[in-house]
Amino acid sequence: MSVTIKEIANICGVSRGTVDRALNNRPNINPETKKYIIKTAKELGYRPHFLAKSLSTGKTNTIGIIVFDVYNEYFSHLIHSSQQKSLDENYGLNIMVSNKNKKQELMCIDNLLERNVDGIIINSINNNTSYINKLKNSNKPIVSIGNRIDSHIPFVGINDYQAMYDSTEYVISKGYEDVIFVCPPLQYKNKQNIYAPSERYRGYNDCILSLGLKSKVIKDKDYVEKIHHYLKNSSKKIAFLCSSDIFALNVMREVKSVYGHIPNNIGIMGFDNLSMLQYISPILTTVSYPLTEVGNLAVTSILNQINENKKNDYILNHSIVVGETI
Amino acid sequence: MSVTIKEIANICGVSRGTVDRALNNRPNINPETKKYIIKTAKELGYRPHFLAKSLSTGKTNTIGIIVFDVYNEYFSHLIHSSQQKSLDENYGLNIMVSNKNKKQELMCIDNLLERNVDGIIINSINNNTSYINKLKNSNKPIVSIGNRIDSHIPFVGINDYQAMYDSTEYVISKGYEDVIFVCPPLQYKNKQNIYAPSERYRGYNDCILSLGLKSKVIKDKDYVEKIHHYLKNSSKKIAFLCSSDIFALNVMREVKSVYGHIPNNIGIMGFDNLSMLQYISPILTTVSYPLTEVGNLAVTSILNQINENKKNDYILNHSIVVGETI
DNA sequence: CTGTTAGCGCATTCAT
DNA sequence: ATGAATGCGCTAACAG
Numbered sequence: 001m002s003v004t005i006k007e008i009a010n011i012c013g014v015s016r017g018t019v020d021r022a023l024n025n026r027p028n029i030n031p032e033t034k035k036y037i038i039k040t041a042k043e044l045g046y047r048p049h050f051l052a053k054s055l056s057t058g059k060t061n062t063i064g065i066i067v068f069d070v071y072n073e074y075f076s077h078l079i080h081s082s083q084q085k086s087l088d089e090n091y092g093l094n095i096m097v098s099n100k101n102k103k104q105e106l107m108c109i110d111n112l113l114e115r116n117v118d119g120i121i122i123n124s125i126n127n128n129t130s131y132i133n134k135l136k137n138s139n140k141p142i143v144s145i146g147n148r149i150d151s152h153i154p155f156v157g158i159n160d161y162q163a164m165y166d167s168t169e170y171v172i173s174k175g176y177e178d179v180i181f182v183c184p185p186l187q188y189k190n191k192q193n194i195y196a197p198s199e200r201y202r203g204y205n206d207c208i209l210s211l212g213l214k215s216k217v218i219k220d221k222d223y224v225e226k227i228h229h230y231l232k233n234s235s236k237k238i239a240f241l242c243s244s245d246i247f248a249l250n251v252m253r254e255v256k257s258v259y260g261h262i263p264n265n266i267g268i269m270g271f272d273n274l275s276m277l278q279y280i281s282p283i284l285t286t287v288s289y290p291l292t293e294v295g296n297l298a299v300t301s302i303l304n305q306i307n308e309n310k311k312n313d314y315i316l317n318h319s320i321v322v323g324e325t326i
Numbered sequence: 327m328s329v330t331i332k333e334i335a336n337i338c339g340v341s342r343g344t345v346d347r348a349l350n351n352r353p354n355i356n357p358e359t360k361k362y363i364i365k366t367a368k369e370l371g372y373r374p375h376f377l378a379k380s381l382s383t384g385k386t387n388t389i390g391i392i393v394f395d396v397y398n399e400y401f402s403h404l405i406h407s408s409q410q411k412s413l414d415e416n417y418g419l420n421i422m423v424s425n426k427n428k429k430q431e432l433m434c435i436d437n438l439l440e441r442n443v444d445g446i447i448i449n450s451i452n453n454n455t456s457y458i459n460k461l462k463n464s465n466k467p468i469v470s471i472g473n474r475i476d477s478h479i480p481f482v483g484i485n486d487y488q489a490m491y492d493s494t495e496y497v498i499s500k501g502y503e504d505v506i507f508v509c510p511p512l513q514y515k516n517k518q519n520i521y522a523p524s525e526r527y528r529g530y531n532d533c534i535l536s537l538g539l540k541s542k543v544i545k546d547k548d549y550v551e552k553i554h555h556y557l558k559n560s561s562k563k564i565a566f567l568c569s570s571d572i573f574a575l576n577v578m579r580e581v582k583s584v585y586g587h588i589p590n591n592i593g594i595m596g597f598d599n600l601s602m603l604q605y606i607s608p609i610l611t612t613v614s615y616p617l618t619e620v621g622n623l624a625v626t627s628i629l630n631q632i633n634e635n636k637k638n639d640y641i642l643n644h645s646i647v648v649g650e651t652i
Numbered sequence: 653c654t655g656t657t658a659g660c661g662c663a664t665t666c667a668t
Numbered sequence: 669a670t671g672a673a674t675g676c677g678c679t680a681a682c683a684g
Contacts, residue, residue, distance in 0.1 A: 004662085016661095018670055024663085047440060051381040051661080052663090055676050055678095056675085057676090070405050080397070080423065114376050115376050280605060346679065356654085374678075377676085378677030383680095655684080656684095660678090667672080
């Protein structure tokens with residue numbers, strides 16, 4: 001086993017209280033003895049016992065983060081920057097995967113609370129009140145990312161509505177007469193938290209309507225057929241505006257499968273700016289946002305709540321990445 | 327704060343020892359009182375205090391895992407399956423990122439040990455003896471993945487040598503006269519753990535030599551120029567055998583930039599079978615291996631070591647995924 | 653069968 | 669400036 005405060009106390013011929021004062025920079029200690037204690041502690045390779053310390057202080061210096069999965073680059077960035085920031089601030093990061101499953105998300109929350117994390121960063125999928133109350137009653141700092149949870153729970157992210165509004169406007173400005181929005185199913189509105197997807201849809205829809213155009217949406221499982229339908233039955237210049245790069249890549253694959261390439265009168269736009277796009281041609285036009293900052297600020301928000309009880313949102317800027325497909 | 331054993335004891339009018347016996351299925355307790363205690367514990371929403379329990383037992387029911395990064399799909403799979411398996415076995419998983427940086431890897435190890443994890447799964451990057459001793463002296467179950475560390479430390483993974491030997495043989499069998507191996511720099515052999523890359527190289531080299539051919543390797547930063555060099559100066563049917571799909575995608579991009587497509591007399595083969603390949607055309611020929619199993623078995627190995635002090639390697643099978651590029 | 657007690661390692665309060 | 673004592677919540681060994 002490793003060396004304890006008690007042993008150091010014995011060796012130095014002082015009490016454990018004094019050792020504690022020396023090692024934790026507390027007042028009321030003779031500089032001489034302090035020096036001596038620190039020296040021998042170092043020689044013995046003393047490391048404070050994490051569990052004992054935490055049990056005693058009630059703090060684990062650990063932040064929990066719950067993400068949908070660990071495959072999507074979106075979460076990779078998030079996890080990476082959150083962990084880096086946490087470590088910089090002398091915290092550990094406890095990563096949990098919800099698989100976008102409501103039950104599993106609850107399990108993740110329980111797991112983290114049971115392990116006494118000091119705060120939780122969460123990309124939420126549940127959305128009922130008992131869930132929200134569970135979070136609030138935990139009395140732990142919480143911050144939501146991706147999907148906003150509740151006006152009383154801080155949020156870090158972009159303005160999804162505005163981002164898609166801008167994208168729609170951009171596509172139209174390039175001369176496309178029809179803009180078809182491709183997104184995940186939105187029918188579960190009341191069953192799970194789809195804040196971001198529905199905000200994006202709203203942005204598209206509002207922009208389209210404000211321009212006097214007709215809103216057209218592909219949101220079903222049989223999107224492949226829908227795409228082919230639009231390809232065949234339209235003589236106009238049409239664009240597929242996708243709520244994520246992955247959808248855009250699928251659309252691109254389908255269009256290529258029909259024409260062998262992407263014709264000039266067919267536009268495609270994504271959302272996320274995944275790094276794998278560098279291997280795709282033609283270069284996809286998409287929307288970028290500072291994910292690294294989201295991770296940083298999520299941790300910052302937790303620390304703000306811990307240290308100053310300061311709760312506030314952080315809204316970051318998005319930008320359109322001009323490629324060859326619009 | 328939450329309810330403790332002490333409170334339950336008071337409420338039930340028994341001692342804390344009895345509560346402990348009831349709640350932890352220990353022998354020597356009256357079934358009646360046991361039932362009663364369990365009932366009231368449930369009513370009060372009792373949750374054992376993780377830190378106190380761990381401090382007392384010396385077990386945290388937590389496994390640590392150290393990976394290079396969280397972007398590569400290789401690690402995503404690993405993390406996912408490890409976490410799933412851990413949770414199934416009533417363990418938590420503590421994920422740490424080394425950034426493929428030797429210092430940071432050491433920091434990760436210290437961090438995990440400090441937090442008293444019960445075992446560590448590690449994709450190693452250090453390789454000196456003091457590092458190996460640090461791991462051994464930790465007296466914790468360790469299992470290596472990706473890069474083997476030491477014959478005394480269990481390893482879970484594929485036979486990288488054989489996999490690349492097979493790949494080389496496959497390429498040759500398809501009529502390619504020159505096979506150029508594309509891989510990361512191998513010159514750091516004595517400075518860091520590059521077990522897997524060098525095993526793959528060995529597999530390629532042995533196969534090539536056994537066939538009486540000449541070994542040709544691109545392993546430098548200026549790989550782009552090297553590729554173009556080979557493209558221009560060869561009239562034979564040549565293939566680029568890459569030690570990872572990412573290299574293969576880069577090669578593909580270069581070849582496309584020259585010819586606009588992939589000519590018949592130029593082959594490309596990858597290694598990893600990344601899921602993003604589905605968006606790439608032509609379809610890349612590559613090597614697949616069961617990463618989910620690696621994660622499962624890594625956890626299994628840790629548990630084996632904890633419960634039965636059983637140390638053994640697990641070597642998994644690889645397979646060639648036939649695409650359009652060879 | 654049940655109660656009591658002594659730790660686990662550290663923080664903290666009260667004496668001295 | 670230092671020592672002694674108590675508690676965090678739980679487990680485990682011993683006594684009854």
